[in-house]
Amino acid sequence: MNCHDENDDGIDPRVKLRANAGDKLHDLQLRRELDIINIRTANELGPPPPGGLPVAPRRKPNLPASASTMPLPMKAGHQENETMDFKSMAVAASMALAACAPVQEEKPSRKLNPDPKRAYTITMTIAGASGPYEISKGSLQYNIADQQCLPPVRNFAGVQTEPTHTSISFPLTKVADGSYVGTIYLDAMLEENFYGRGICRWELAGIFVTADMQFNSKHFYPSLALWYTPEMLLSEQAKTFYFWKDGLGRPDPSDPAILEAQGPKVFRAEIEAEVFSVTFSSRAVVQ
Template sequence: MPDFKQNPNPKQRYHLTLTIANAPGPFALVEGKMQFDVKTPECLPPPKENDGHLWPTPTEDIPFVWTRVSDTEYTGVVYIDGMIDEDYYGRGVCHWELIQAYATLKATGAEGETIFNPNIYPEKLIAQQAETTYFWKPFYPRNVDIDNYPESGQTDRSKMASSLKDEDLFTITLTSKAIAP
């Protein structure tokens, strides 16, 4: 695999605010990442002759820091142009695109706890729209049936079981605001 390069001077920056509402307890671990994927498969090597398998789409996760404002609010900065478009394989320029910015939250950070993962896609990030994700309270601090349960929640409340009441849920909202270059 080539050495993919992060952009040392990104210009398309967004201030991201994470707001937690009605959670059953605090979150001691709050981390952030931006996921970038190559969007031009023609820059990748051809399929291997002996098995015909295509090369996997290169993906890079760039961490970013969430700064604690209060028990229920954190801020961070994410980039649309976080990777350098370059000819990594000798087959033309590989163009990167931001797939999502996301947070990882855990009650105390202990092994086995539920991993809450709200995210925001570039369309909403660029449009400076909020993305609210709903989570089921009984999964906090851990899902009793599954250790390290990865919970991505639901962004459309109407798609959740009708038996769930609002008091059974908490939300995490990601809101973006462009930062002038």
């Protein structure tokens, strides 16, 4: 059984790069849609109970055996041979699957930089929230900028088993009512020639901060930094985003006052009382 593909070193690197490249905006849109679904579900059904939903044990029904399902009588020797044949087939199948499965090796490229230097201080300010809230730790997503540094795909499944992205957390410290400060490192991931195919370079791809907020005693969990991009971080310009206080979207594109993904630039006075704002600002840390 041939469990490995042909050597793909001869393929044009640009073709492989385009095939492996992701769509950051599409990933962010999917994340936002998932957040909206979770928020609506929590608003309609309430938050999940502590420890998660109860799981009913699955039981096999005790049905009377019919004549068609009763095993045929066989001699002891014949039964022993049948059992041995079945075991032989099971062993052969497991060996074949094991040979075709990708080898689980250590992931050397996913290492933290012991001495990061490219630091930015990020400040997040929340204004106009209708109820109490808590801010969890933020998270950062890093992607490998050029996957040509990774080993070529040779496994039977045709999947790159080495890491192409990773996430790490960063703390946010409350400095005043509604104001939080944290530090982000652009070079938080270690860059080395891990596989002998060139330096694996990481780039910051996304910034995420989730809050546990309340409106009329109901919880919702907006991703406050979902639309705050690394490009905005590097620009060191303040960016403000708006969210509905009840956590529900208004998916009516015909209404000019409806909030868009990043919030309205101008909205009617009666809408202003229904939203709260989150403002991000950044500053490069001089070493």
